[in-house]
Amino acid sequence: MSFDALARAMPAIARLRAYDTGSDKQGARERTRPPAELGSNENPYGPSPRAVEAMTAVLANAHRYPDPDGSALKRTLERRFGVAPAGITLGNGSNELLVLLAQCFAGPGRSVVFSQYAFAVYAIATAAVGAEAIVVPALPRDHATMPLGHDLEALAAAVREDTSLVFLANPNNPTGTWFDDAALAAFLARVPREVIVVLDEAYLEFATAPGLGPATALLARHPNLVVARTFSKAYGLAALRLGYAVSDPSVAGVLARLRQPFNGNALALAAATAALEDTDYLDDTVARVVADRDGLADALRARGFGVLPSQGNFLMLDAGDRAAAIAQTWYDAGIIVRPMGAYGLPQMLRISIGTRAENERLLEALA
Numbered sequence: 078m079s080f081d082a083l084a085r086a087m088p089a090i091a092r093l094r095a096y097d098t099g100s101d102k103q104g105a106r107e108r109t110r111p112p113a114e115l116g117s118n119e120n121p122y123g124p125s126p127r128a129v130e131a132m133t134a135v136l137a138n139a140h141r142y143p144d145p146d147g148s149a150l151k152r153t154l155e156r157r158f159g160v161a162p163a164g165i166t167l168g169n170g171s172n173e174l175l176v177l178l179a180q181c182f183a184g185p186g187r188s189v190v191f192s193q194y195a196f197a198v199y200a201i202a203t204a205a206v207g208a209e210a211i212v213v214p215a216l217p218r219d220h221a222t223m224p225l226g227h228d229l230e231a232l233a234a235a236v237r238e239d240t241s242l243v244f245l246a247n248p249n250n251p252t253g254t255w256f257d258d259a260a261l262a263a264f265l266a267r268v269p270r271e272v273i274v275v276l277d278e279a280y281l282e283f284a285t286a287p288g289l290g291p292a293t294a295l296l297a298r299h300p301n302l303v304v305a306r307t308f309s310k311a312y313g314l315a316a317l318r319l320g321y322a323v324s325d326p327s328v329a330g331v332l333a334r335l336r337q338p339f340n341g342n343a344l345a346l347a348a349a350t351a352a353l354e355d356t357d358y359l360d361d362t363v364a365r366v367v368a369d370r371d372g373l374a375d376a377l378r379a380r381g382f383g384v385l386p387s388q389g390n391f392l393m394l395d396a397g398d399r400a401a402a403i404a405q406t407w408y409d410a411g412i413i414v415r416p417m418g419a420y421g422l423p424q425m426l427r428i429s430i431g432t433r434a435e436n437e438r439l440l441e442a443l444a
Contacts, residue, residue, distance in 0.1 A: 090204065113435040116415040118250065118280070118391050120313035121431045122365065124348060125358040128314065131351035132344045143343035150341075150350045154321065157353050160293055163326040166333065167341045171279055171307040171320030174332075175244070176202045178303065178322075181331050182273050183208035183242045190235050191244035192227045194252055194420055196277060199244040208242075211235050215252075224385060225393075225422075226254030233267040243268065246277040247292070248284055251420060251427045253387025257288035258295075265299045273328070275303045279320075280389035282311035282363050283370070289388065293323050300325035308345070310390060311363055312352045317345035366390050370430045376440055393417070394426045403443070410442040 083091055151162040168174035179202035183189050188209040191199040203210045213235045216226045227249060236243065245264075248255040256264075261276070268274055276292045292304045307320040319341055322332070352359070367390075374384045374392055383395035396403050404416050404426055412435075417425040430436065 087207070092204065110411050112411040112413055113431055113438055114413050115429040115431050115435060115439065116413040116427070117315070118310060118389065118427075118429045119315050120311060120362060120366070120390070121429075121435065122313065122362045124313035125352045125355040127355045127358070128312070128348040128352040131347040132317075135343045135347045138343065141343070142339050143341060143346055145339055147341050147346050150321075150346050150353075153350050153353045154323075158291070158293060158323075160296075160323045161326065164296070164324050164329050166322045166324065166329050166336060167346075168320045168322065168336070169340045170309060170318040171277065171305045171322070172198050173318075173337075173340065174305050174320055174322045175199065175275065175277070176205065177332055177335060178273065178275055179203055179206045179208065179242060181335055186239065187241040188237055188239050189242045189244065190232055190240055192232060192246075192249070194225050194249070194422065195227075195244065196246055196250050197419070203242075209239075211237070211240070216254075222386075223254050223256075225252045227256060229256060229260055229264045233264055236268055236272060240272050243272060243274045244277065245274065246279070247289070248280045248388040250277075250280065250389060251391070251415070251417060251422075251425075252393055253385055253389045253391060255284065255286060255289055255388045257286070258290055258292070259288060261292060262295060265295060265302060268301070270299075270301050273301050273303060274299070275305060277305045279305070279307045279310055281306070282359070283367055283390045284388040285367055286388050296323065296325065300327070303328055308349045308352065311359060312349065313362070314345065314348055314352065317342065317348055319345035319349050366430050369433060369436055373428070373430060373436050373440075380440075380443065391427055391429045394428055395424060396426055397424050400424050400426055407439065407442055410438075412439050412442055414439075 147167045151165045154160055154165060155162055175198050183206050185207040188211050189203040190211045192213050193215040200210055213232045216223055216228050218224050296302055303322050303324040305322045309315040377384050377394060385393040404414055407414055415427040417427055
C-alpha cells in the first residue's frame with residue numbers, strides 16, 4: 078500500500094494547489110529552435126554587464142558564506158532610493174518575503190485580505206500559516222478604466238477586527254492593472270494602523286502612468302506599510318532570486334527573528350549592488366520593453382483581441398473560447414505564454430514582452 082502524505086498534511090495545505098509555473102519550459106527548450114520564453118515576465122535583455130562582472134568576481138570565494146546582512150547592497154539601496162538600512166529586509170526573491178510576512182503577522186484566528194486575480198503567492202502564504210483568506214472581488218470586466226483591477230474601497234471595507242495583513246500589488250500580476258499614489262494614500266488612511274499593508278511593487282520599474290510612483294514615500298506617515306521589491310524583473314536577475322522589503326525598522330526587526338540566515342547568496346548580492354549602480358542600462362532596457370509593450374498591445378487589438386491596459390512588462394490577452402487553442406499553437410511554434418486558468422480566467426493568456434524579434438515571431442505564429 079502506498080504512503081499517503083496528503084492525508085497527514087495540515088488541512089489548509091491539503092486544500093492548496095501547488096504554484097503553477099505555466100507551460101513546460103524544459104520541453105520547449107529541447108526543441109531544435111530556441112523557444113521564445115514569454116511566460117514568466119523576465120527581462121528579455123538580461124542583466125547589466127556590470128552585474129555579470131560582479132558575479133564573476135565573486136566566484137573565486139564561492140567556498141565562503143555571503144554577508145548575512147547584505148550590508149553593501151543595503152547601503153546602495155539607501156543611496157539610490159533614500160531608504161534607511163534598518164528598515165530593509167532581504168529575501169530569496171520577494172516571494173520569500175511575502176511568505177515571511179504571513180509567518181510573522183498572520184496565523185490561526187487571524188485573517189488576510191487580498192484581491193481576486195492577485196498574485197497566487199498571497200493565497201499560498203495565507204493558507205500556509207492557517208489564517209483565513211478574505212478574497213475581495215476585483216473590479217468587473219466592464220469597468221471603464223481598470224477591468225479586473227483592485228477594488229480599493231471594497232478591500233478597505235473587508236478589513237475586520239481579526240485582520241492582521243493586507244496584500245496589494247501595484248502594478249498587479251497577472252492583470253497588469255494599477256492604482257495611483259492618491260488612491261493608495263486614501264486606502265492607507267482607511268486601514269487601521271494595527272494592520273500590516275504589504276504593497277508588492279515587483280513591476281514598478283515598468284510603470285509610466287501619471288501619478289504612479291514608489292510607495293516608499295508614504296512610509297514615514299504609515300509605519301504599518303511594507304513595500305516589497307525584486308531584482309528578478311527589470312534588473313534581469315531572476316535566476317539569482319533576490320528581493321527586498323522596505324518598512325518601519327520595527328517591522329524589519331520582527332522579520333529578522335524568522336528570516337533564514339544567508340538567504341541572499343553572494344552572487345545575487347554582488348550582482349544586485351552593481352545593477353543598482355548601472356542606471357543607464359536599466360533605463361535603456363525598461364524603455365525598450367515599455368515601447369514594445371505598447372506596440373504589441375496595439376498589434377493584438379488590431380487583430381480583434383481584447384487586451385487589458387498594463388503597467389507591467391506583460392499583457393493580458395482576452396482570447397475567449399480560443400485561449401487554449403491559441404496557447405497550444407504558440408507552444409507548438411516554440412513560444413511559451415502563460416494560460417490563466419489557474420487564476421480562474423480560462424479565457425485569458427498572459428504574454429511577457431520579449432525582444433522585438435520574439436514579439437514579431439509571436440504575431441507571425443498567430444497569423
